[in-house]
Amino acid sequence: MSQARILSASAAPCLRPGLALLTLLLVLILGAPVAVAADARSPLAESISPYLRLHADDPVRWRDWSPELFDEAQTTGRPLLISSGYYACHWCHVMQEESFKDAGIGERLNRDFIPVKIDRELHGALDHYLLEFLRATRGSAGWPLNVVVLPTGDALTGVVYAPRDDFAAFLDRISARLSAEREALTALAREGRLELIARMRAGEEPLSASRAARLPQALWTAMEREADLLGGGFGMQSKFPRAPALAALLQARDQGRAPGWADEFLAVTLDEMARAGLRDVIGGGFFRYSETPDWARPHFEIMLDDQAQLARLYLRAGRSFDRPDWIRVGRETLQFVLREMALDAPAAFASGLSALDGDGREGGVYLWTPQQVEAALAGHPEPALVKAYFGLESAPTFDHGHLPKWRGTVAELAGRFGLTETQAGAQLEQGRALLLEARGTRGRPRDDKQVTGLHGLLLSALAEVAEVAGEPAFAAAGTELAQRLCDLGRHPQDLSRLLDLSADVAGAAELADYAWLAQGLHDWARATGEEGVEKAVIPLLETAWETFADPHGWRAARDQPLPGMVSRRFHPGVHEPSPTTTLLALTRSYREQSETLNDRLAAFDLRPGREIEAEPIPHADLILLVASDD
Incomplete structure (x- = not known):
């Protein structure tokens, strides 16, 4: 530069x-x-x-x-x-x-x-x-x-x-x-x-009723303009998953309100993100972004918020499109979190995994030299099958080796190697397990902060998997996490930025922490029927309104130390869900159970402004929320 x-x-x-x-x-x-x-x-x-x-x-x-x-x-x-x-x-x-x-x-x-x-x-x-x-x-x-x-x-x-x-x-x-x-x-x-x-x-000046009514169309036009309809995702240079936008498009599709191109775009995007390089296909986690539009050259940082949102997205899309392979991707992503990001404390997860390995090499945990592949698969009955499936046959494309990717279907490779599809699938799982075991000895520096709001996002994903794949490990993890977060919800005034420290040490929780924590508890209660968990949602919502709302909108933090940090009616959601739209939607769901919430929502101006008309994609969930009133 x-x-x-x-x-x-x-x-x-x-x-x-x-x-x-x-x-x-x-x-x-x-x-x-x-x-x-x-x-x-x-x-x-x-x-x-x-x-x-x-x-x-x-x-x-x-x-x-x-x-x-x-x-x-x-x-x-x-x-x-x-x-x-x-x-x-x-x-x-x-x-x-x-x-x-x-x-x-x-x-x-x-x-x-x-x-x-x-x-x-x-x-x-x-x-x-x-x-x-x-x-x-x-x-x-x-x-x-x-x-x-x-x-x-x-x-x-x-x-x-x-x-x-x-x-x-x-x-x-x-x-x-x-x-x-x-x-x-x-x-x-x-x-x-x-x-x-x-x-x-x-x-933020409210739009007229007629212009506000056209916001969904403005949203679809903006999305189509930025969508890569051939390669998936948004943009034609570096690519991020943009999970909130994809989740909003999937929601609209399920409600029968999405544009005609939505199905094909979602299918291409979810397929390409899962196979082409953005995803760690051996372990199951997603990298943060790719510096190329084909998803093939990721930077290797792994963030808890991405895992939670993408796991939930794949689970929902798999159910909506009847795609078991997408449900598998969602499950494997959560398995990755439980295996690789769990901390020693109960129901505690790291906020991120470093892009560097223990020797300071970018991607060193995930990349393979030919020699490392041979050593890991030495006891496998058909190592060539595993190499073909994960794209480990040709010369490495990264400085430190191959990045495994999906390079064909199990059915295609079964025919090539003279196996039944069941035999090929079993051997590929065996090969994957051997590779995963071999790389387990590589140093993986991680950020051990327990960020409150990110655990709320994770609970929402565990709630989603509870509805489509009732595995004991997921149920146990969700129950334990829900209980820990529910305990926090009973004392919302004391909520800290980090789960394991007081607000005096770690700083007071911010608007996003309240929003995502309340959403996670709401989702878990709806998925499991645990009424005790749901009772913690209303105190969180009431405290959020009392702490962060003012006549101009919402503050992002209790205290905003710079003079330019002012309240806004609607906060955008680019890489993470909008905290304000999350709180507004939850308040709508619980207003009949709380006079405080009912009064607050009744006094809040929900009319979108010109900023949302000009940049609709970061406010996609708000546009769908407001449009549902029509």
């Missing part, structure tokens, strides 16, 4: 007319040198976050996030450089090796900034705001996310991954411009923030 791409306004193709101030902020980059004393020990060394502990020995003197840092920023005149990422992130590891372990970068950051490192899973609301700021001013964003925030709390500019020399030049430019034009650029940052808020408020 070139320096020109990082700093120029032309690098932000999604900027719209009326954002001139924000465009200027990309060009007029700044910073101010002030010396600081070295800390004896990094505060990150004792962090509850493996991602933050990873950075404890960087030459950068990282600080853990605290709103009180703005007092120091105002005293010293130094801006914050807030760097957000997560343990499983491949490019976060790359940027640490290239930049944050570099002495020159450390000197720049320690002298000219207050460097702050945050784990996006612990500070989801702050991370989301910084992402949205960068999308508005650059047109795209991602992780590692690095945003300069002035002592006033206004975000100024930022950059995602950049090579060492480009990042150094970025920091130098900030420092030089702040020294020369601090007051003018501080004023511009404030005006830019006010402009973003004004644009957001304008986008």
